[in-house]
Amino acid sequence: xxxxxxxxxxxxxxxxxxxxxxxxxxxxxxxxxxxxxxxxxxxxxxxxxxxxxxxxxxxxxxxxxxxxxxxxxxxxxxxxxxxxxxxxxxxxxxxxxxxxxxxxxxxxxxxxxxxxxxxxxxxxxxxxxxxxxxxxxxxxxxxxxxxxxxxxxxxxxxxxxxxxxxxxxxxxxxxxxxxxxxxxxxxxxxxxxxxxxxxxxxxxxxxxxxxxxxxxxxxxxxxxxxxxxxxxxxxxxxxxxxxxxxxxxxxxxxxxxxxxxxxxxxxxxxxxxxxxxxxxxxxxxxxxxxxxxxxxxxxxxxxxxxxxxxxxxxxxxxxxxxxxxxxxxxxxxxxxxxxxxxxxxxxxxxxxxxxxxxxxxxxxxxxxxxxxxxxxxxxxxxxxxxxxxxxxxxxxxxxxxxxxxxxxxxxxxxxxxxxxxxxxxxxxxxxxx
Numbered sequence: 280x281x282x283x284x285x286x287x288x289x290x291x292x293x294x295x296x297x298x299x300x301x302x303x304x305x306x307x308x309x310x311x312x313x314x315x316x317x318x319x320x321x322x323x324x325x326x327x328x329x330x331x332x333x334x335x336x337x338x339x340x341x342x343x344x345x346x347x348x349x350x351x352x353x354x355x356x357x358x359x360x361x362x363x364x365x366x367x368x369x370x371x372x373x374x375x376x377x378x379x380x381x382x383x384x385x386x387x388x389x390x391x392x393x394x395x396x397x398x399x400x401x402x403x404x405x406x407x408x409x410x411x412x413x414x415x416x417x418x419x420x421x422x423x424x425x426x427x428x429x430x431x432x433x434x435x436x437x438x439x440x441x442x443x444x445x446x447x448x449x450x451x452x453x454x455x456x457x458x459x460x461x462x463x464x465x466x467x468x469x470x471x472x473x474x475x476x477x478x479x480x481x482x483x484x485x486x487x488x489x490x491x492x493x494x495x496x497x498x499x500x501x502x503x504x505x506x507x508x509x510x511x512x513x514x515x516x517x518x519x520x521x522x523x524x525x526x527x528x529x530x531x532x533x534x535x536x537x538x539x540x541x542x543x544x545x546x547x548x549x550x551x552x553x554x555x556x557x558x559x560x561x562x563x564x565x566x567x568x569x570x571x572x573x574x575x576x577x578x579x580x581x582x583x584x585x586x587x588x589x590x591x592x593x594x595x596x597x598x599x600x601x602x603x604x605x606x607x608x609x610x611x612x613x614x615x616x617x618x619x620x621x622x623x624x625x626x627x628x629x630x631x632x633x634x635x636x637x638x639x640x641x642x643x644x645x646x647x648x649x650x651x652x653x654x655x656x657x658x659x660x661x662x663x664x665x666x667x668x669x670x671x672x673x674x675x676x677x678x679x680x681x682x683x684x685x686x687x688x689x690x691x692x693x694x695x696x697x698x699x700x701x702x703x704x705x706x707x708x709x710x711x712x
Contacts, residue, residue, distance in 0.1 A: 338375035343383045343398040347507045355421055356480075357473040358506035359464050363389060370504075370511065372396055376518070382598075386514060393514040394503060399484060420483075420508055421476040433475055434459065437482075444488060446572045446604030454571060458482070458491060480508040486597045492571045498562040498592050516588045518595040520555070520581035520657055521546065539656075549661045551590045553702045556658055558592025559584055560699050563646045566600065567691070573603040575642060577624030579649035581657070599624060606642060613638040643681065647695055651677035666705055673698050 348365035350356045363370035372385040376395075383398045399420075424433055437455045445451070462470050462478035470478075481487045487510055493499045500512045521542040546552060566574035578599035585595035594600075606623045615621050615631035621638035622628045626649065629639045651674050662670055677694050 337377040337380050338383070339377075339380060339400055340372045340375060340383050340385050340396075340398075343400055343509065344372065346400070347398065347509050350421065350507055354473055356477045356507035357464050357471065358477050358504065358509075360389070360504035360509070360511050361506040363504075364506050364509070370394075370396070387511075389503065389511060395500070395512045395514050396509065397486070397512070398509040420480045423479050424472070424475050426472060428472075428475070430470065433470065436479075440482060441571075443608075444605055445492065445602050448571050450570050454492065457494070461491070477505065477507050481505055481510060484508065484510075485601065489574065489597045489600055489602075493565070493569065493574075493597075496562070496565045496569075498558055498565065499594050499597065515585035515593040515595045518582075518585040520584050520586075520653075524582070543660050546657075546661075547590065549658075549663065550706045552658060552661075553706050554590045555584075555586045555592050556654060557699055557702055558586070559650060559654075560647075560695055562592060562594060563650055564695060566646065571602075574600050575603055575606050575623075575627050576646045576649055577601050577606070577627035579626065579646070579653050581653060584653075601627065607640045610638040610640045618643075645680055645691060647691055648678050648680040651680075651698075663705065666701070669701060673701060 344364070347356070347361075351358075351361045351365050360370055370387065370389045372387045374386045376384045376386060378384070381400055383396075383400060385396045387394050387396045424436060428436075434455055437458055438451060441451050441454055441458075442448075445454075448454075458478060459470060462474045464474055482491075487502075487505075490499060490502045490510075490512070494502065500515055502510065502512055504511045522545045523538060523542050547555070563576075566576075576599060580599070583594065583596040583599055585593050587593055601624060606627050609623045610621055610629050613621060614636055615638050616633075616636065618628055618631050621631050623642075626644070627642050628644065629642050631638055655674050655678070658674070659667065659670065673694070677698060680691060680694060
């Protein structure tokens with residue numbers, strides 16, 4: 280039972296400030312507000328539950344830490360970050376940013392420096408669930424090279440692997456040497472079995488391979504260290520072009536127009552967006568014909584493009600980027616009924632030859648066209664009135680680019696340079712340049 284004094288206090292708070300006319304309508308008002316209160320509680324409870332369920336399913340950093348450190352202490356793996364992660368505890372996982380249970384992404388600190396820590400795990404649905412079963416599954420990652428493999432044999436393994444994944448490139452030997460130097464953690468001029476197993480496991484991760492290949496490029500996040508198949512990169516201040524990301528379970532109830540309007544309101548000023556865009560166009564240029572072949576962006580999403588405090592574009596996620604050699608290899612000889620059957624990743628789509636029911640190997644839409652589709656929303660709102668007409672025209676031309684070889688070389692470069700020049704002229708000689 281509620282104490283008498285407390286009942287009187289509740290009565291005073293609820294009824295005294297109201298007029299007599301309003302008090303006569305209280306039963307209806309109370310029911311209405313009670314229903315609204317229960318609805319609010321129900322929605323809040325659902326959001327909290329979904330957040331918790333999503334977190335517990337996606338965020339398994341503790342498992343990743345346990346597996347990596349167990350392998351390190353048993354001498355199976357090595358790496359430049361192992362001591363900091365497992366012994367000194369100066370490399371720590373903090374906020375979970377994972378979007379997949381099999382690919383763990385955490386923000387963290389390494390000797391007080393903000394970093395991003397990434398680690399692959401087996402699908403929890405496919406394993407028994409006990410920590411020991413996770414360890415057994417992870418062991419298969421580190422089964423190559425085997426004991427007794429010579430340095431020359433390991434170099435040949437690396438060369439064959441890189442050739443298969445990047446294509447026949449004249450500079451592959453340089454890349455092999457770069458990988459060997461990276462693997463030699465203690466810098467003794469030799470690569471131990473644990474060091475070789477670790478770098479081999481890492482190279483199976485598409486993003487790591489691309490970070491090594493694009494290491495000298497300005498617009499990719501820098502690789503800072505690794506341990507086994509866990510690797511550490513610099514943290515990009517803003518990991519997406521837009522600041523507001525509606526959780527997937529709220530997307531059906533949150534109007535797209537509302538989230539778009541909020542993102543426009545929260546976005547950097549137009550000159551700063553122009554600076555970010557120039558960096559993104561430079562990245563497209565860098566991967567078009569790089570030292571180690573051409574690369575295709577197979578999911579041109581704003582979630583994968585970030586920028587730092589100086590508004591320099593940084594690709595926060597390279598998992599959606601694939602070498603042209605890999606995409607062509609995937610499409611070659613593939614059976615199809617429609618063009619949709621000839622898709623690698625999210626949107627690297629080729630045409631289907633319906634006569635022979637096989638995919639062609641040329642991707643229809645090039646990187647630049649995909650990026651320009653993204654920029655139509657990001658760059659046009661808030662654009663200066665004297666520039667908007669020309670900008671719209673350039674972007675319209677850009678999104679219609681074809682990936683066919685006959686158009687790729689000259690036309691692609693011309694459109695890209697025209698767009699960069701248009702933006703640079705507007706912000707050059709200002710504080711944003």
